[in-house]
Amino acid sequence: MASRALTPSTGRRLSGVERAAVLMLALGETHGEEVWKLLDDDEIRDLSAAMSSLGAVEVETVENLMVEFASRLTSNGGIVGDVESTERLLTQFLPKERVGSIMEEIRGPAGRNMWEKLSNVPEAALANYLKNEYPQTVAVVLSKIRAEQAARVLAILPEDFALDVVRRMLAMESVQKDILERVEQTLRSELMSSLSQTSRRDAHEVMAEIFNAFDRQTETRFLTKLEEAAKESAERIKQLMFTFDDLAKLDSAGIQTLLRDAPRDRLTVALKGASQLMREFILGNLSSRAARMLADDMEAMGPVRLRDVDEAQAALVNLAKDLAARGQITISKSKGEDELVY
Numbered sequence: 001m002a003s004r005a006l007t008p009s010t011g012r013r014l015s016g017v018e019r020a021a022v023l024m025l026a027l028g029e030t031h032g033e034e035v036w037k038l039l040d041d042d043e044i045r046d047l048s049a050a051m052s053s054l055g056a057v058e059v060e061t062v063e064n065l066m067v068e069f070a071s072r073l074t075s076n077g078g079i080v081g082d083v084e085s086t087e088r089l090l091t092q093f094l095p096k097e098r099v100g101s102i103m104e105e106i107r108g109p110a111g112r113n114m115w116e117k118l119s120n121v122p123e124a125a126l127a128n129y130l131k132n133e134y135p136q137t138v139a140v141v142l143s144k145i146r147a148e149q150a151a152r153v154l155a156i157l158p159e160d161f162a163l164d165v166v167r168r169m170l171a172m173e174s175v176q177k178d179i180l181e182r183v184e185q186t187l188r189s190e191l192m193s194s195l196s197q198t199s200r201r202d203a204h205e206v207m208a209e210i211f212n213a214f215d216r217q218t219e220t221r222f223l224t225k226l227e228e229a230a231k232e233s234a235e236r237i238k239q240l241m242f243t244f245d246d247l248a249k250l251d252s253a254g255i256q257t258l259l260r261d262a263p264r265d266r267l268t269v270a271l272k273g274a275s276q277l278m279r280e281f282i283l284g285n286l287s288s289r290a291a292r293m294l295a296d297d298m299e300a301m302g303p304v305r306l307r308d309v310d311e312a313q314a315a316l317v318n319l320a321k322d323l324a325a326r327g328q329i330t331i332s333k334s335k336g337e338d339e340l341v342y
Contacts, residue, residue, distance in 0.1 A: 017094070019065060021050035026062050031213045042098055067225040070207050071233060118145050118187065127156035135161065139168035140175055140183055204233065208240035212317070215310040242331065244270065244313035247320060248281045254329035255285045258320055266312045268297045273309030 014022065024032050024047060036044065118126070118141070130138045130153065138157075142150040142165065154162045211219055227234040250258065259267070259282070271279050271294070283291040323329045 017046050017050045018054060021047055021054050022057055022062060022065055025051060026066060063225055066222055067229055070226055071230040123149060123152035123156060127153045131157055135164045136168050137183060138165045139172055143169055143172060204236045205240055208237045211237055212241050215307060244317055245278060248278060257323060257329050259285060262316055262319060266315050268294060269304055269308055269312035270316050272298050272301060272304050
């Protein structure tokens with residue numbers, strides 16, 4: 001990362017872990033919660049120490065860091081992950097000894113991690129891969145993963161092939177270490193690699209979700225900066241973002257389903273800061289009595305904080321995404337475009 005975006009008011013360059021600390025402080029409690037859950041104890045301790053001794057960091061420094069992060073993530077439409085780039089990245093944020101331990105585990109035979117990952121692979125995908133392997137290899141694999149997962153895979157495999165695998169599992173003795181390592185390496189290089197390539201999400205989609213989580217002032221500030229640094233990426237992110245105003249593109253059944261499930265207090269606050277067009281759209285999809293009561297509530301509410309409006313509108317957007325994920329409504333960026341699946 002360029003040092004120009006990483007210099008606090010003291011003129012001192014930020015280290016890797018300090019850059020991570022700035023990002024986590026910028027995300028705050030609400031948006032940073034999910035990130036904290038993914039960190040282990042060592043990472044949390046290192047980040048916490050850096051955050052507590054960071055001192056004042058200028059607004060421009062924070063903005064430049066966030067914009068550069070977004071720009072790097074979305075450059076060329078994606079990112080490339082390999083062992084070398086992972087090690088370089090970790091070195092910026094973690095102590096060398098911690099990085100060495102992590103990379104040793106990744107590079108060397110990591111049966112425990114490999115089999116845990118394999119147990120989370122959809123059984124259909126695993127069965128489709130294993131049906132082309134030698135029955136003895138399949139027997140080794142199924143003996144190492146969770147019994148529930150092995151049972152589901154066996155049920156999908158061709159019956160004669162599956163019975164052969166079962167017989168070999170019954171007759172199997174301890175598997176030699178070098179054989180197990182070869183099986184792990186094959187699975188890692190073939191199956192897991194192909195799954196990661198087919199399931200990797202577009203970086204712009206990931207960043208659009210992050211920007212959706214910002215309040216409107218932060219969103220505007222970062223988009224403006226990103227437009228200066230990487231205009232094409234900024235435009236792509238804006239196209240992918242699903243905002244409160246996009247709820248106006250729901251069909252009649254969809255918006256009525258949303259309004260039926262929406263908490264009334266959240267809806268009132270959200271509409272208090274909405275455009276006139278959005279107010280008319282929402283009120284027009286309510287019964288006359290419900291629309292009148294909602295309008296009265298807004299009038300009686302008085303001034304509300306912009307932050308509260310942002311949170312209420314974000315809650316309704318998230319509700320729409322949840323309903324879409326359950327198949328109860330469909331949401332799209334504009335009329336005639338493909339449905340966005342969440």
